[in-house]
Amino acid sequence: MTRTMTTSTVPAPRPAENATATPVLEARGVIMRFGGLTAVNNVDLTVNSGEIVGLIGPNGAGKTTFFNCLTGLYVPTEGTVSYKGTVLPPKPHLVTQAGIARTFQNIRLFANMTVLENVLVGRHSRTKEGLFSAILRGPGYKRAEAESRERAMELLEFTGLAAKAEHLARNLPYGEQRKLEIARALASEPGLLLLDEPTAGMNPQETRAAEELVFAIRDKGIAILVIEHDMRFIFNLCDRTAVLVQGQKIVEGDRETVQSDERVITAYLGAPLEGTTDSATAGTTNTTESTTEAAPSTGTAEDTDADADADEGTNSTDSTEADQ
Numbered sequence: 001m002t003r004t005m006t007t008s009t010v011p012a013p014r015p016a017e018n019a020t021a022t023p024v025l026e027a028r029g030v031i032m033r034f035g036g037l038t039a040v041n042n043v044d045l046t047v048n049s050g051e052i053v054g055l056i057g058p059n060g061a062g063k064t065t066f067f068n069c070l071t072g073l074y075v076p077t078e079g080t081v082s083y084k085g086t087v088l089p090p091k092p093h094l095v096t097q098a099g100i101a102r103t104f105q106n107i108r109l110f111a112n113m114t115v116l117e118n119v120l121v122g123r124h125s126r127t128k129e130g131l132f133s134a135i136l137r138g139p140g141y142k143r144a145e146a147e148s149r150e151r152a153m154e155l156l157e158f159t160g161l162a163a164k165a166e167h168l169a170r171n172l173p174y175g176e177q178r179k180l181e182i183a184r185a186l187a188s189e190p191g192l193l194l195l196d197e198p199t200a201g202m203n204p205q206e207t208r209a210a211e212e213l214v215f216a217i218r219d220k221g222i223a224i225l226v227i228e229h230d231m232r233f234i235f236n237l238c239d240r241t242a243v244l245v246q247g248q249k250i251v252e253g254d255r256e257t258v259q260s261d262e263r264v265i266t267a268y269l270g271a272p273l274e275g276t277t278d279s280a281t282a283g284t285t286n287t288t289e290s291t292t293e294a295a296p297s298t299g300t301a302e303d304t305d306a307d308a309d310a311d312e313g314t315n316s317t318d319s320t321e322a323d324q
């Protein structure tokens with residue numbers, strides 16, 4: 001899908017309170033090849049505690065593939081991903097348990113479950129009660145269940161969905177389905193949240209609300225890495241932004257650094273990047289016109305039950321099944 005890029009003047013990002021330079025995520029030399037296609041080419045990226053970091057690039061640049069490498073959905077051809085100093089095995093459930101949560105470009109909710117139940121699913125990785133305890137429904141299980149419900153309701157309050165706790169996910173408006181995905185991701189109590197196009201399909205009002213939510217999550221001490229095509233959103237939010245083009249990180253820095261970089265401008269105008277003929281194809285042509293309304297590239301909750309287990313860490317690492 002063709003999207004547009006804005007370079008309009010926006011307010012500087014709000015500095016994180018108590019931001020320190022402790023690395024939460026460190027990706028080193030990450031390469032992902034699909035046959036002859038190098039979708040991610042030797043990418044290094046660090047996200048520190050207290051930071052909101054943006055990941056941008058034209059269509060097909062490798063952003064989602066990189067996310068899939070970070071979360072264990074793909075086993076990188078080369079490279080390592082560390083969370084708080086420990087190298088992560090490329091297994092989604094272990095990545096979630098370690099403290100990384102994500103949302104997907106295509107909404108993945110249990111459409112026929114309630115809003116509250118969807119968040120409870122996200123608690124799964126934090127619930128210690130075993131199978132026998134669940135079958136016998138002993139005191140330990142009941143206590144854990146009550147705690148989970150309480151925490152899930154807190155998250156629904158936090159995301160503004162508490163009044164709809166008993167609604168079916170499929171009946172939520174689009175913007176609220178995206179919020180619910182975030183609430184469910186937060187239910188695993190992450191230290192790092194990866195957001196893949198959180199405002200796709202949102203109207204400008206919903207996008208502004210999403211910005212506030214992302215700031216509020218950061219203020220709770222959760223570091224954030226966000227892929228987004230809406231440049232206004234990115235430059236409003238992010239302390240730092242990295243640009244991927246044809247699988248390579250071509251620049252990383254603040255808004256001024258990114259916006260003034262000739263290679264970024266060239267990439268967004270669709271010209272090929274020199275010396276990368278074996279890499280992923282150049283992105284589709286974008287313009288520098290301002291927009292805050294990315295066209296939806298997403299499904300709704302109605303058609304997503306089958307995919308929702310990804311958040312539970314049950315996805316295979318078979319690349320053909322992972323999210324695009």
Ligand SMILES: Nc1ncnc2c1ncn2[C@@H]1O[C@H](COP(=O)(O)OP(=O)(O)OP(=O)(O)O)[C@@H](O)[C@H]1O
Binds near residue numbers: 061
């Ligand atoms: N499972 C796969 N098998 C083969 N090629 C793949 C696979 N997943 C992604 N690719 C290719 O890798 C390249 C990068 O795709 P990716 O979806 O990561 O880009 P992106 O930057 O997220 O794009 P968009 O902004 O459109 O979502 C593309 O050429 C894509 O076709």
